[in-house]
Amino acid sequence: MICLELFWSFFKIGLFSIGGGYAAMPLIQQQAVDLHPWLTMGQFADIMAIAEMTPGPIAINAATFVGIRTAGLPGALAATAGCVAPSCVIVTALAYLYYHFRELTLVKGILAGLRPAVIAMIASAGLSIVFMAVFGQRTLPAGKSGIDLTAAAIFAVCFFCLRKWKLNPIGVMAGAGAAGLILYSVL
Amino acid sequence: MPGEEERKSGKPAPGGKARKYWKLFSSTFMLSACTFGGGFVIIPLMRRKFVDELHWIGEQEMLDLTAIAQSSPGAIAVNASILIGYRVAGPAGALLTVLGTVTPPLVIISLVSMFYTAVRGSRTADRIMAGMLAGVGAVVCDVVVTMTQGLLKTKRVLPFVMLIASFAAVRFFGVGIVTVILACGLIGAADTIYRNRAAKERLRFAKGGTEGKEGSEHDLS
Numbered sequence: 001m002i003c004l005e006l007f008w009s010f011f012k013i014g015l016f017s018i019g020g021g022y023a024a025m026p027l028i029q030q031q032a033v034d035l036h037p038w039l040t041m042g043q044f045a046d047i048m049a050i051a052e053m054t055p056g057p058i059a060i061n062a063a064t065f066v067g068i069r070t071a072g073l074p075g076a077l078a079a080t081a082g083c084v085a086p087s088c089v090i091v092t093a094l095a096y097l098y099y100h101f102r103e104l105t106l107v108k109g110i111l112a113g114l115r116p117a118v119i120a121m122i123a124s125a126g127l128s129i130v131f132m133a134v135f136g137q138r139t140l141p142a143g144k145s146g147i148d149l150t151a152a153a154i155f156a157v158c159f160f161c162l163r164k165w166k167l168n169p170i171g172v173m174a175g176a177g178a179a180g181l182i183l184y185s186v187l
Numbered sequence: 188m189p190g191e192e193e194r195k196s197g198k199p200a201p202g203g204k205a206r207k208y209w210k211l212f213s214s215t216f217m218l219s220a221c222t223f224g225g226g227f228v229i230i231p232l233m234r235r236k237f238v239d240e241l242h243w244i245g246e247q248e249m250l251d252l253t254a255i256a257q258s259s260p261g262a263i264a265v266n267a268s269i270l271i272g273y274r275v276a277g278p279a280g281a282l283l284t285v286l287g288t289v290t291p292p293l294v295i296i297s298l299v300s301m302f303y304t305a306v307r308g309s310r311t312a313d314r315i316m317a318g319m320l321a322g323v324g325a326v327v328c329d330v331v332v333t334m335t336q337g338l339l340k341t342k343r344v345l346p347f348v349m350l351i352a353s354f355a356a357v358r359f360f361g362v363g364i365v366t367v368i369l370a371c372g373l374i375g376a377a378d379t380i381y382r383n384r385a386a387k388e389r390l391r392f393a394k395g396g397t398e399g400k401e402g403s404e405h406d407l408s
Contacts, residue, residue, distance in 0.1 A: 014261045016365050021262065022330050026357070026364055046307070049319040050299055052326060055223050056292025057262030064296035069304075073297065080293055084285060087261030091269045092281060094255050106379060111258040113375010116346045117367050119334045120353035126327030127358070133320040151321040158325030163332070170223050173322040180318015181311060 002071045003078040009036065010063045010082035018111070019118040021051075021058035026125040028062045038070050045132045053173055059083050130155060150183045204276075210241070211280055215268045215287030220295075222264070229264040230256070233271065243275050264288055345378060 009031040017024035025048060032038045039047070051061035060080055067079030094107070131139060133151045154176050161167045161175075214236050222229045230253055237244045244252070252274070256266035265288055272284030306312040338346050349371055356362035 012365070016260060016368050017262075018260050018368065019257065022327065024262070025327070030364055045320050045323070046303070046316055048327075049316065049323045050296070050303070052323050053223075053319070054292065054295050054299060055221060056219055056295065057264045057288075059262045060265070060289055060292045061296050064293050065300050068297055068300045076293060076297060080289055084261065084265055084289060087259060087265050087269060088281070088285065091255065091259045091261070091266045092273060092278070094259055095252075095270050095273050098251060098255060105383070106376060107258050108254065109379025110372045110375045112346070113349070113371050113373070113378060114368060115334070116338060116350035117353040117371035119331060119338065120350050121357055121364055121367065122327065122334070123331045123354055124358045126324060126331055129320065129327060130324035133317070133324050148317075151317060154318055154321035155325050158322045159328055162325055162329040169326045169329075172326060173319055176322025176325070177315040177319040180316070180321070181314045184314040184317060 003074050005036070006067050006071060006075050006079040007082035010059075010067075010079040011085055013059060013063075014083040015086040017059060018114050022122045023118045024059035024062070026121040028059070028066075029125055029128065032062075032066050038066050041128070041132055041137075043069075045129050048129060049173065052169060150180075150187060154179050154183070207276060208280070208283055211272055211275060212283045212287040214241075215272075215284045216291060219264065219268075219288045220291035230267055233267055237271055237275075244271065248274075345374075349374065 013024055013027045013031055017027050028047075029041075029044055033041055033044050047062050047065050048058075050065065051058045054061060060083060063079035063083040064076045067075035067077070069075075071078070131137060133155060134148050135146055136148065137146075157179075158172050158176050161172055162169070218229055218232055218236065222232060234249050234253075238246060238249050252267065252270045256263050256270055259266045265285060268284035268288040269281045272280035272282070274280075276283070307316070335350070338350065353367050353371060356367055357364060
């Protein structure tokens with residue numbers, strides 16, 4: 001039963017995440033944190049960090065992680081299968097169309113329309129993660145208390161390095177982890 | 188290395204089916220196991236493997252397949268591997284490449300998850316994760332800024348308005364993500380049809396009446 005639920009949830013994630021790994025992030029948050037009690041926001045943020053540090057598509061990584069934590073290996077398989085199933089059907093259909101008609105203008109148009117929506121949703125989920133790191137909650141706190149200055153500093157330095165020198169995200173994440181270990185131990 | 192006959196036709200040799208299947212599976216498996224950073228990183232590597240090295244797929248064809256992989260729902264790496272498998276060996280090939288792409292993260296994350304359960308809660312792990320959380324926040328913000336810059340380069344108002352409206356809808360008004368995606372997809376389709384028609388009109392006008400219809404199929408693509 002839980003496996004069926006996992007399959008269906010990740011089927012929807014697979015179906016509506018268009019435009020690559022980060023686009024799946026807000027959908028995973030919605031399905032696993034908001035709609036089902038599978039993950040806390042903290043665990044979700046952890047998964048995003050782990051998915052970033054390990055090879056493989058983010059959605060597949062998250063599906064495996066959520067599945068195995070809620071229903072063991074069968075859960076992981078069900079969630080991953082659900083995540084991949086829409087791709088199998090839709091991509092095969094598009095491949096068929098492509099090899100028969102070589103006409104993708106409308107598909108490209110829809111994709112162009114989706115891009116702003118995808119950016120907006122990634123921004124929203126990213127904001128949740130930043131707030132989670134800096135304030136320990138998903139929204140802005142009322143007062144000035146509870147601001148984690150160490151996390152804010154690590155965030156600022158990482159963001160600067162990514163923008164200025166286009167450093168590899170994996171390296172930046174590893175550096176952030178090391179900085180966290182050192183700074184939180186010292187301060 | 189592939190035989191000379193494959194190189195000439197751009198298609199896999201008819202013989203050696205098992206070897207071809209194995210090559211499809213092992214190639215996608217290795218690419219998936221060793222590629223950090225998702226679809227935009229794995230596609231160039233797939234290109235190198237299947238276009239430059241194995242000569243199973245043509246240069247231009249790979250560009251089109253990339254466009255399909257990026258515009259379809261789901262993980263780009265999975266979509267691209269389905270397309271490559273389907274192209275080289277039909278549905279069976281697609282199944283093999285999907286398995287090849289999905290298995291490494293399945294195994295790796297299963298192991299990581301066991302490890303995570305064991306160490307989460309220890310002070311060292313918590314400190315590392317707290318740092319990495321700030322790091323992943325920065326990575327996502329970087330992605331958002333880069334994507335927004337790409338959007339602004341189109342110099343069109345509509346996408347920017349859609350970006351702001353979508354963000355407000357999701358963030359402040361609690362509108363469902365699926366609703367926003369469907370709405371924006373519809374707007375994108377309508378916009379394409381409208382602009383296609385406008386371009387056809389312009390073309391017909393430029394060419395002076397009747398012969399505009401022939402040349403108009405390829406604009407905007």
